[in-house]
Amino acid sequence: MTSQSTGIAPAHDGTAEPGGVQHQRVAVLGAGKMGEALVSGMLRAGKPAADVLITARRAERARELTERYGVAAASNAQAAKEADTLILTVKPQDMAALLEELAPHVPSDRLVISGAAGITTAFVAQRLGVPGLPVVRVMTNTPVLVDEAMSAISAGAHATDEHLRRAEEIFRPVGKTVRVPESQQDAVTALSGSGPAYFYFLVEAMIDAGILLGLPRATAHELIVQSAIGAAVMLRDSGEHPVKLREAVTSPAGTTISAIRELERHGVRAALLAALEAARDRSRELASG
Numbered sequence: 262m263t264s265q266s267t268g269i270a271p272a273h274d275g276t277a278e279p280g281g282v283q284h285q286r287v288a289v290l291g292a293g294k295m296g297e298a299l300v301s302g303m304l305r306a307g308k309p310a311a312d313v314l315i316t317a318r319r320a321e322r323a324r325e326l327t328e329r330y331g332v333a334a335a336s337n338a339q340a341a342k343e344a345d346t347l348i349l350t351v352k353p354q355d356m357a358a359l360l361e362e363l364a365p366h367v368p369s370d371r372l373v374i375s376g377a378a379g380i381t382t383a384f385v386a387q388r389l390g391v392p393g394l395p396v397v398r399v400m401t402n403t404p405v406l407v408d409e410a411m412s413a414i415s416a417g418a419h420a421t422d423e424h425l426r427r428a429e430e431i432f433r434p435v436g437k438t439v440r441v442p443e444s445q446q447d448a449v450t451a452l453s454g455s456g457p458a459y460f461y462f463l464v465e466a467m468i469d470a471g472i473l474l475g476l477p478r479a480t481a482h483e484l485i486v487q488s489a490i491g492a493a494v495m496l497r498d499s500g501e502h503p504v505k506l507r508e509a510v511t512s513p514a515g516t517t518i519s520a521i522r523e524l525e526r527h528g529v530r531a532a533l534l535a536a537l538e539a540a541r542d543r544s545r546e547l548a549s550g
């Protein structure tokens with residue numbers, strides 16, 4: 262473990278600060294892609310850099326983040342001591358090792374938020390071994406980078422409404438939040454956690470179709486990306502069911518129905534059902550390594 266330590270200000274007494282939990286110190290443990298996105302989101306939302314800590318496995322990565330965001334880097338043990346809320350953003354496969362390292366250092370008044378696919382709050386609580394420790398599980402997604410994340414939040418055995426609200430305060434500024442029972446988190450991971458990848462995949466395939474039809478790649482890209490944005494905004498803002506929106510595009514004996522017939526003939530709907538089921542199953546497996 263080569264976690265870095267740079268000068269960390271004295272620990273905050275979060276409760277003594279005006280503004281409540283906004284002023285509590287948050288540590289992002291394992292600040293990779295998602296961890297960095299969360300750090301940048303918290304700072305965009307107005308959290309002072311002095312209230313955010315990061316940990317990284319590589320010194321170079323820690324330095325990169327401290328230079329880019331002005332946040333302090335700490336070892337995992339220091340972060341557990343200094344921060345009120347610990348957000349774990351390591352890969353599921355690295356979670357057991359991180360928890361083993363953290364276990365001797367986590368005081369019982371910390372809130373632990375796990376953002377890893379498949380990792381249950383029970384997995385985290387059992388390995389930390391701190392009686393009564395509140396653990397919250399959150400599945401967010403990469404649009405956290407543009408403040409359009411979908412984050413689903415679940416309480417572990419000792420997490421109260423207040424803990425869920427603290428998690429929401431962190432994730433709401435970077436998008437939408439919903440509360441779900443933890444039993445739904447593997448399905449959530451398959452839908453919204455991985456979801457952006459499916460849309461990128463579709464866009465990529467449609468751009469290829471544009472090439473097949475003889476369009477320049479740049480033109481195909483612009484046409485499809487703007488169509489995706491327009492469709493997404495209509496889905497969000499019209500409140501209409503997607504079937505209704507699709508029917509409005511689909512003229513009798515027109516072009517769209519010819520395309521839909523091919524999508525159905527090639528089993529695209531069935532492929533999506535199977536794909537998301539596979540993602541849900543993989544999420545279930547991740548806690549077992």
Ligand SMILES: NC(=O)C1=CN([C@@H]2O[C@H](COP(=O)(O)OP(=O)(O)OC[C@H]3O[C@@H](n4cnc5c(N)ncnc54)[C@H](OP(=O)(O)O)[C@@H]3O)[C@@H](O)[C@H]2O)C=CC1
Binds near residue numbers: 316319322377
């Ligand atoms: N990417 C996505 O779209 C989404 C990811 N998630 C979840 O978020 C988590 C992170 O994913 P992502 O950001 O893509 O992954 P990354 O690999 O980019 O980030 C994880 C980071 O944790 C670091 N790390 C590993 N072990 C330790 C340790 N013991 N101490 C400190 N740092 C450590 C890694 O270091 P190193 O660089 O050396 O490997 C890496 O930088 C995963 O659990 C994933 O399931 C959730 C929703 C969406």
Ligand SMILES: O=C(O)[C@@H]1CCC=N1
Binds near residue numbers: 450454455
């Ligand atoms: O692919 C993964 O495992 C992660 C979790 C959800 C999105 N990306």
